[in-house]
Amino acid sequence: MPVDTAPAGRYKGRPNRGHYSGVRVMSLTMLGLRHRVAGAMKRLPMVRDLLASPTWRRPPLTADQYGQYHGSGHIVITPGFPTAVLDRAISELADHPDMRENLHHGSRVFDGWKVSAAVREIALSTYVLRVLHQLYGRKPRPFQTLNFPIGTEQKVHSDVIHFASDPPTFMCGVWVALEDIDLGNGALVYYPGSHKLPVVTMEDVAPGPGPEHYPLYEKHIEKMVKDLKLEPARAILRKGQALIWASNLLHGGGTHVDKSRTRHSQVTHYFFEGCQYYQPLSSYGGYRHLKIDEWVR
Numbered sequence: 001m002p003v004d005t006a007p008a009g010r011y012k013g014r015p016n017r018g019h020y021s022g023v024r025v026m027s028l029t030m031l032g033l034r035h036r037v038a039g040a041m042k043r044l045p046m047v048r049d050l051l052a053s054p055t056w057r058r059p060p061l062t063a064d065q066y067g068q069y070h071g072s073g074h075i076v077i078t079p080g081f082p083t084a085v086l087d088r089a090i091s092e093l094a095d096h097p098d099m100r101e102n103l104h105h106g107s108r109v110f111d112g113w114k115v116s117a118a119v120r121e122i123a124l125s126t127y128v129l130r131v132l133h134q135l136y137g138r139k140p141r142p143f144q145t146l147n148f149p150i151g152t153e154q155k156v157h158s159d160v161i162h163f164a165s166d167p168p169t170f171m172c173g174v175w176v177a178l179e180d181i182d183l184g185n186g187a188l189v190y191y192p193g194s195h196k197l198p199v200v201t202m203e204d205v206a207p208g209p210g211p212e213h214y215p216l217y218e219k220h221i222e223k224m225v226k227d228l229k230l231e232p233a234r235a236i237l238r239k240g241q242a243l244i245w246a247s248n249l250l251h252g253g254g255t256h257v258d259k260s261r262t263r264h265s266q267v268t269h270y271f272f273e274g275c276q277y278y279q280p281l282s283s284y285g286g287y288r289h290l291k292i293d294e295w296v297r
């Protein structure tokens with residue numbers, strides 16, 4: 001079970017920048033003005049001193065937590081998201097067809113941040129961004145949100161097969177429990193320490209890349225977990241807690257036993273500044289299928 005060692009009450013969600021009833025209405029002029037005002041504020045001597053003060057600059061995680069993350073490939077944090085924000089991340093997507101029609105274990109809303117201010121606020125939480133900056137020494141760049149109504153039961157995988165960076169390992173997932181998660185409603189399963197195993201590529205397991213060969217990858221990982229006798233852990237989380245996993249940590253959706261329950265959750269995937277980003281599933285030989293989606297903003 002993951003250890004929750006992060007301090008509570010550190011939430012500094014970003015203010016709603018122009019989402020109203022799910023529609024982005026802020027103009028570019030407003031955005032420019034906001035940047036100019038923020039820049040001017042930062043130049044004020046008092047604000048400059050405050051930003052330079054040791055308290056402000058102190059990293060959010062302890063050295064032990066830093067070591068735990070890099071040693072095991074995961075950490076549970078409590079960013080202190082207001083309950084209202086967590087609830088709105090559910091309610092603002094409630095009418096989305098993928099949240100209500102023919103629910104199945106693949107059901108999810110891609111990039112809900114574009115229509116839900118709360119989803120965006122979670123993805124851009126200042127506390128989470130500071131934690132990630134500390135863990136990776138580079139500025140985090142969120143590039144995708146996924147919101148799930150029920151457990152995915154997704155087979156065990158490493159995110160590197162989907163999202164890779166050069167230099168490697170500069171990618172992670174932050175999975176936020178929007179309600180209490182336990183063994184009954186699809187708690188994530190993951191394998192502590194597995195991020196240190198060699199990266200498995202499509203070339204290792206299939207005649208070539210391409211989503212059509214992905215089942216071969218899943219089979220290979222299943223066998224590898226068995227052969228190496230890897231010990232699973234389950235992410236039992238309280239509402240508002242978040243599990244961060246390193247890109248190569250093996251993980252998947254646990255069985256959603258109690259079908260009468262939901263498993264509302266949000267994962268945000270992050271890259272880090274200054275890398276090349278690509279999708280191994282569509283890359284082959286020397287060719288890299290670059291990932292140039294929008295950043296969450």
Ligand SMILES: O=C(O)CCC(=O)C(=O)O
Nearest residue numbers: 151152153154252253267
């Ligand atoms: O939420 C889940 O059950 C699985 C999520 C996952 O594996 C991922 O985002 O990579």
